[in-house]
Amino acid sequence: xxxxxxxxxxxxxxxxxxxxxxxxxxxxxxxxxxxxxxxxxxxxxxxxxxxxxxxxxxxxxxxxxxxxxxxxxxxxxxxxxxxxxxxxxxxxxxxxxxxxxxxxxxxxx
Amino acid sequence: xxxxxxxxxxxxxxxxxxxxxxxxxxxxxxxxxxxxxxxxxxxxxxxxxxxxxxxxxxxxxxxxxxxxxxxxxxxxxxxxxxxxxxxxxxxxxxxxxxxxxxxxxxxxxxxxxxx
Numbered sequence: 001x002x003x004x005x006x007x008x009x010x011x012x013x014x015x016x017x018x019x020x021x022x023x024x025x026x027x028x029x030x031x032x033x034x035x036x037x038x039x040x041x042x043x044x045x046x047x048x049x050x051x052x053x054x055x056x057x058x059x060x061x062x063x064x065x066x067x068x069x070x071x072x073x074x075x076x077x078x079x080x081x082x083x084x085x086x087x088x089x090x091x092x093x094x095x096x097x098x099x100x101x102x103x104x105x106x107x108x109x
Numbered sequence: 110x111x112x113x114x115x116x117x118x119x120x121x122x123x124x125x126x127x128x129x130x131x132x133x134x135x136x137x138x139x140x141x142x143x144x145x146x147x148x149x150x151x152x153x154x155x156x157x158x159x160x161x162x163x164x165x166x167x168x169x170x171x172x173x174x175x176x177x178x179x180x181x182x183x184x185x186x187x188x189x190x191x192x193x194x195x196x197x198x199x200x201x202x203x204x205x206x207x208x209x210x211x212x213x214x215x216x217x218x219x220x221x222x223x224x
Contacts, residue, residue, distance in 0.1 A: 033212070042113075042199060042215040043152075087152065096165050097142070097213060101151035 002026045004100035006088050011106045012078050020073045020086050020103045028093025034062050034073045035087040037102065043087055046073070075105075083107045111136065113202050113216035121222045127188040130219045134181050134202030140164075141183040142213060143175060146197040155198075158183055187221075195223045 004024045012018040024032070031050040035043035049055055049064035049071060061074040075082055085102040092098065114133045122128050134141050142165075143155040154167040158177035175185040181202075187194055197218045203211035 035215075042217050045212050045214065048212060089152075094165060096154050096157070096167065098154065099144075099152035 002090075002092065002098050004088055004090060004098060006086075006100040006103045008101070009104045009106070011108065014078055014080060014107055014109050016078050017074065017076050018078060018105065020075070020088075020105065022071045022073070022088035022100060024069050024071070024088070024090045024098075024100075026090045026092045026098060029066060030091040030093060030095065032062075032064055032071050033089040033091070033097070034060075034071075035089065037085045037087060039084070046086075078107050080107050080109065113200060113214055115198075115200050115216040115219050117219060118217065119220045119222075121224065122190050123224050124190055124192060126190050127186065128190060128221060129184055129186045130198055130200075130221075132183045132185075132200030132202075132216060134183070134200075135204075135214055138202035138204050138214075139181050140203045140211065141177055141181065142201045142203075143183070143185050144199045144201065145169075146199055146218070147195075152199070155185065190223045192223050195221060197221075 006022050034046040036046050037043040047062040054063045059076045064071045083106050085104045087102045088100040089097050116131045140159045142157040144152045146152045156175050157165040161177045172188045177183045197220050199218045201213035201215045203213045
């Protein structure tokens with residue numbers, strides 16, 4: 001079967017660093033995506049990993065280990081506006097995008 | 110470049126009715142995917158269309174159907190609505206090319222409430 005696991009909720013303090021983990025078991029692997037979704041809004045694309053290693057984009061970085069079926073999203077210098085749900089999604093060999101249920105991050109002052 | 114647009118944004122229907130939702134992709138994007146989002150299940154893949162052909166399908170009953178037009182606009186239809194169909198329906202488009210590397214860009218969604 002196909003399964004993507006993420007923590008349901010996390011909390012952090014403004015200015016801190018937070019790491020959101022994602023583990024997956026899918027039929028094949030053609031890339032892993034991270035999306036941010038604010039309440040009541042559409043998901044917006046954050047990052048894409050297809051090779052092992054770290055992809056850095058400003059305050060956000062995403063890491064992938066294909067052998068471990070593991071990824072994380074690292075958010076640095078947290079801001080209040082980073083309070084949102086973070087969705088991990090994996091594209092398998094069928095090219096379908098399978099989403100985890102998302103991690104709701106709350107940033108406190 | 111305009112983003113993905115979806116109409117209507119909100120819809121209230123009663124059980125047994127049918128509904129049609131519309132999605133206009135980003136200009137130049139030929140792939141359109143539909144998702145259902147509920148608090149308990151997260152984002153669930155419904156189907157994907159590319160060049161007017163259904164390329165992929167999720168595990169939803171036959172009451173859920175879709176189509177894509179020559180201008181890449183897509184519609185999805187749900188017949189014989191059930192209470193459990195209440196959800197946010199999201200459409201996402203991606204550019205032509207290698208499907209496995211294409212990033213999907215989401216529209217604002219249609220919030221469907223079934224009474």
